[in-house]
Amino acid sequence: MTMTKFLQQAKRLEIQPYKKKANIEELKAKSIPFIGSPLRHPVDKAKVVLIVDPYNQTNFYYEFKTEDITFVEDFPTIVNIEGENVTMVKLWIRKGGIGVRCSPFVVESFASPF
Numbered sequence: 001m002t003m004t005k006f007l008q009q010a011k012r013l014e015i016q017p018y019k020k021k022a023n024i025e026e027l028k029a030k031s032i033p034f035i036g037s038p039l040r041h042p043v044d045k046a047k048v049v050l051i052v053d054p055y056n057q058t059n060f061y062y063e064f065k066t067e068d069i070t071f072v073e074d075f076p077t078i079v080n081i082e083g084e085n086v087t088m089v090k091l092w093i094r095k096g097g098i099g100v101r102c103s104p105f106v107v108e109s110f111a112s113p114f
Contacts, residue, residue, distance in 0.1 A: 031070045031092035034062055034099075038089055054078070054086045060103040068097030 027033075037054045041047035041063065048069070050062040055078070075088035093099060 027071055027092050031094050033073075033090050033092050034064075035075060035088065035090045036062065037086045038091070048091075050091060055080050060101060063100040063102065064091065064093055065097065068094050068099075070094050 034050055034052075036050040036052040039049040039051065041049050046066055047063050048066055050064065051059060052061060053059050069091055071092040073090040073092075075090055077085045077087055079085045
């Protein structure tokens with residue numbers, strides 16, 4: 001009898017070490033939370049891009065300086081219908097930090113007030 005099944009590649013199991021939770025009252029007093037999928041900024045290494053809803057057609061994103069991030073919380077990963085997953089986090093940004101909100105749009109579908 002010949003063997004017809006082959007070994008499958010093992011998927012990576014990502015386990016993170018336990019981190020002590022931040023003082024939530026102190027975070028609320030000094031920071032504002034933003035939830036999304038983090039990406040490295042394509043040009044500036046001192047910034048992070050946070051995509052709010054990665055699978056939405058009309059998504060927007062934030063840009064923050066990494067020095068303004070006071071705490072990062074893991075959020076549940078989201079999965080689309082094709083089985084692709086996206087890591088989600090809650091970034092606590094210090095009050096007074098500068099953030100940029102970008103809303104891309106197609107010019108021909110933009111309703112003009114004129």
